[in-house]
Amino acid sequence: MNDFTPSKKTRVKRLHERAHYDRDTLYTVIDAAIMGTVGYIIDDEPYLTPTSMWREGDQLYWHGSSASRMLRTVKTGIPVCVNIFHLDGLVLARSGMHSSINYRSATLFGHAHIVEGKAAKLAALEAFVDHITPGRWPTLRPVMDQELKATTVVAMEIDEASAKIRVGGPSDDEEDYALDIWAGVVPVRTVIDPPVDDDRLKDGVPQPDHLGRISFG
Amino acid sequence: MNDFTPSKKTRVKRLHERAHYDRDTLYTVIDAAIMGTVGYIIDDEPYLTPTSMWREGDQLYWHGSSASRMLRTVKTGIPVCVNIFHLDGLVLARSGMHSSINYRSATLFGHAHIVEGKAAKLAALEAFVDHITPGRWPTLRPVMDQELKATTVVAMEIDEASAKIRVGGPSDDEEDYALDIWAGVVPVRTVIDPPVDDDRLKDGVPQPDHLGRISFG
Structure with missing residues (x-):
């Protein structure tokens, strides 16, 4: 599994010490997310669609209604750009x-392509549910054929990629450290709150243990 | 202040009951964010750049190093698409x-354009700092001329726009409500943790009250 080579498209030009091109780092950033933003072109204009995504091997997957304009567009194999972003803190300098x-x-x-065939599509959707809610898939009402038909799943081979990560405190001008100005970091986190039962939950159905395995951000 | 008219580009086609075209709703979604994703085209390929943004009146602003490829590209007035996204919960159906x-x-x-002139640029940067950290701007070491020169600020007149919002619990097939499957919502929140002093903070400088006014998400 080789790492990515910085290309004209992916070489981080500004603050290149924040750049990473190795798959470990890149996949760690991807796998910590449940959402990303898909960018594509229609009639020479850019469009962005945020959507749930998951990775398997070297491919990134997302899905949606077969009627979705985004999916009908990207499944034709046009160039696609995806960004995944986690906000970790405000760095307040002097x-x-x-x-x-x-x-x-x-x-x-x-470039994305359609995941074809019932078995491959079901396997992809299982991986998706398992990514967001590990352990939940076997507990769900099975997918019906007409639901599968109404759903498009696409996979994108990652041709070029880069990660950009910033950690740590501010880096001020040397003379500014003497100023009476507060500086530091305000950490930001994504929090998963306790589950709330559906109003129409059947009496006696408990919150399953797998809810405790939900973790992302 | 008229609302936006759904256009070929912005009319929400799927699940249109989630769509909003009024400025109040749209600006509430924008103003709750400190980050967004900018989409633009270089050589017929889409590029995405996440960046901090803020709104003033009917314009969306962002900024960065004057050397930024994204800013050098969008400042030429090419078509730009921006998405701002808040994740509020997982809706787990049966x-x-x-x-x-x-x-x-x-x-x-x-389409974005450069904010020209020292006064306008400074005012925009003040609005930016005030958006993320209300009350902090007057406490900072003033901006130096060479810093202002090294910074590009762009403003985008919002030509077309739509908001899409989903709230509430799952909506299952009627017959599925009888199943012994747990369903509900797992709420997700952005949390701002207590500030952490910089390692080199000057002795005796307290955490300012304005840190308590930071709020977004």
Whole structure:
């Protein structure tokens, strides 16, 4: 499994010390997310669609209604760009110039194709449910054929990619450290709150243990 | 202040009951965010860049190093698409098909231009700092001329836009409500943790009250 080579498209030009091109780092950023933003072109104009995504091997997957404009567009194999982003904190320096944010970001370029065939599609959807809610898939009412038909799943081979990560405190101009200005980091986190039962939950159905395995961000 | 008219680009086709075209709703989604994703085209390929953004009146602003490829590209006035997204919860239905997520999303189309002139640029940067950290700007070391020169600020008139919002629990097939399957919502939140002092903070400088005013998500 080789790492990505910085290309004209993916070489991080600004603050290149924040750049990563190895699959371990990139996949860690991707796998920590349940959402990403898909960018594509229609009639020479850019469109963005946020959607749930998951990775298997070297491919990124997403899905939706077969009627979705985004899916009908990207499944034709046009160039696609995907960004996944985690906000980790505000970096408050002694000057506006050196204030920043801490984050983990992955930008991927590739071409998507449809996942064809009932078995492959079901396997992909199982992987999706398992990514967001590990252990939940076997507890669900099985997928019906007409539901599968109404759903499009696409996979994108990741042709080029880079991750960009910033951690740590501010880096001020040397003379500014003497100023009486507070500086530091305000950490930001995604929190998963306790599950709330559906109003129409059948009497006696408990919250399953697998809800405790939900973890992302 | 008129609302947006659904256009070929912005009319929400799928699940149109989630769509909003009024400025109040749209601006509420935008203003709750400190980050968004900018989509643009270089050599017929889509590129995405996540960046901090803020709104003033009917314009969306973002900024960065004058050397940024994204800024050098979008400042030429090419078509730009911006998405702002908040994840609010996992909607876990009795079937995979009806499982979903709760979210607030805004998608904006327009063309960006450079904010020219020292006063206008400074005012924009003040609005930016005030958006993320209300009350902090007057406490900072003032911006130096060479810093201002090294920074590009762009503003985008919002030509077309739509918001898409999902709230509430799952909506299952009627016969599935009788199943012994747990269903409900797992709420997701962005949390701002207590500030952490910089390692090199000058002795005796307290955490300012304005840190308590940070709020987004």
